[in-house]
C-alpha cells in the first residue's frame with residue numbers, strides 16, 4: 188500500500204448543501220460532496236461507466252447522479268445504484284477541521 | 293403462462309436492456325435475443341463520435357458482452373433475422389430456418405436511415421450511418437485533405453461533419469430546410485451550434501434544394517438549385533430515420549408512425565410488445581402519440597417494458613431526453629417543445645445557455661441547453677420540474693441566481 192496523506196481539498200463554504208465540486212490533485216481528480224444533511228464525502232472524480240466527471244452531476248440526498256447517462260451512486264459508500272453504472276466508485280476518508288475539508292488519498 | 297420463454301427481436305439498445313431487466317425481475321424461463329447484426333448488442337451514439345474521429349481503430353462499445361449474456365442466461369441468436377411472426381401459434385421464424393416459440397414477444401427493431409434518392413448517377417453511392425460497419429465505411433473515407441459533404445443538418449450529420457474536421461477533412465453541410473436542427477431544438481440553440489461548426493471550419497449551404505449528384509472524374513459533384521456545385525470525395529447522408537416495422541406489418545399489427553403501442557408499450561396483440569425507435573406510444577405528459585429516436589428512451593423503454601411483459605401493465609412516461617456532443621460542448625434537450633411555446637433564457641455565463649419552454653398555460657414542457665458538461669445538472673433539474681408539471685414563473689426561470697432546486701421544492 189502506498190503512503191496515504193491528508194490533503195486540503197476546499198473550504199466547507201465552497202460546496203453548497205446537496206452539491207458537489209471537482210478537486211484536482213497532481214494527476215488525479217476527485218469529486219467532493221456535501222449532502223443534504225451537511226456531511227462531506229469524497230470519491231474518484233470520474234464515473235465508472237465512461238470517463239465523465241461527476242462534479243457535473245446532480246446530488247439528491249446522499250446520491251450522485253452522473254449527468255452523462257444518469258447512472259447513480261450512493262455517495263457515502265460509492266456503491267453503484269442504477270444502470271448503466273455497475274462498478275462501484277472508490278471513496279476516500281474525509282475530515283473537516285476549522286472550516287476546511289481534507290481528504291485522505 | 294406456459295413455458296415458452298421470452299423472445300426479443302432486435303439486439304440493440306432497447307432489446308438488450310429488456311433482456312437484462314427480465315432477469316433482474318426474476319424471470320427464470322428462457323430469454324432469447326435475436327439480432328441480425330453479427331455483434332453482441334452495442335451502443336450507437338459513439339458511431340458518429342469516437343468511432344469516426346478517435347485515433348485508435350474503433351471496436352463496438354458493447355452493452356452486454358458474451359460473458360455477461362452467458363452469466364445472465366440470455367441466449368443471443370446473432371447474424372440471423374426474424375422474418376415472420378406466427379401470432380396464432382406464438383412463434384417467430386428465423387431467416388436461418390429456426391423457430392422460436394414465445395410466451396411474450398418484444399419488437400425492438402429500431403429504425404433505418406431514411407434513404408434519399410436524387411437525380412444523377414451517384415445517388416446510390418451516398419453513405420448512411422446506423423451500424424458499426426457503416427461507421428467503418430465512413431471512417432475509411434476520412435483521410436486528411438479529403439472533401440466530405442454531409443447532406444442533412446441533423447445531429448448525426450453534424451457530428452459526422454465535426455468528426456470529418458477532426459480527421460483533417462474539408463466538410464460541407466447541405467441542409468435543404470431554412471436552418472439546421474429544425475426538429476428538436478429552438479432556433480437560438482441551432483444558431484449557436486451552427487456558429488460553433490463554422491468556427492471549426494465547417495462550410496454550410498442552407499435552405500437550398502439539391503438538384504442532382506453525379507460522379508465525374510473520380511469525384512462527386514452535387515448540383516444545387518441556386519446553380520452552384522459542390523465537389524467532394526464522399527457524400528454522407530443523414531436525413532432522419534424510418535422505424536423498422538416490416539415484421540409487425542406483415543403479421544397484421546397496427547401501425548402508426550412505427551409499431552403502434554399503448555401507454556404500457558403493448559401492441560395491438562397483448563402478447564407482443566414494442567420499445568425504442570421502432571414504436572410510437574401515447575405520452576401522458578404531452579397528451580399525444582409520439583415516437584422518439586433517442587438513446588435514453590430506448591434504454592428506459594427496454595427496461596420498463598420488461599416488467600409489462602411479465603404482467604405489470606405499468607404505463608411508461610419518462611420525460612424524453614436527448615444529448616449530442618458538438619466539439620467540446622454538449623447539447624441536451626429534455627421534454628418536447630413546439631414553436632408556439634414561450635421561450636425563457638437563463639444565461640449560465642461560461643457554462644452556456646439554458647432555454648425553458650412553457651406552454652400556453654405556463655407549464656414547463658421542455659428545456660434545452662448548450663454548453664459545458666455542467667449544463668447536465670441544470671437540464672436534469674428542469675426535467676424533474678417537467679415531470680412535476682410545474683408552472684414556474686418566467687422571472688424565476690430567467691434568474692440564474694435562483695437555484696432550480698429551490699423551484700423544485702417549492
Ligand SMILES: Cc1cc2nc3c(=O)[nH]c(=O)nc-3n(C[C@H](O)[C@H](O)[C@H](O)COP(=O)(O)OP(=O)(O)OC[C@H]3O[C@@H](n4cnc5c(N)ncnc54)[C@H](O)[C@@H]3O)c2cc1C
Nearest residue numbers: 302304305306328336337373374402568569585586587590
Ligand atoms: C450514429 C448514431 C448516433 C446517435 N447518437 C445519439 C446521441 O448522441 N444521443 C442520443 O440520445 N441518441 C443517439 N442516437 C440514437 C440511439 O442510438 C437510438 O435511439 C437507439 O439505438 C435506439 O435503440 P433501439 O433498440 O430502438 O434500436 P437499435 O439500437 O437500432 O437496435 C435495433 C436492432 O434490431 C435489429 N433488427 C431489426 N430488425 C430485425 C429483425 N427482423 N431480426 C433481427 N434483428 C433485427 C437491427 O439490426 C438493430 O441491431 C444515435 C443513433 C445513431 C445511429
Ligand code: FES
Nearest residue numbers: 234236237253258
Ligand atoms: S458516464 Fe456516468 S453513467 Fe455513463
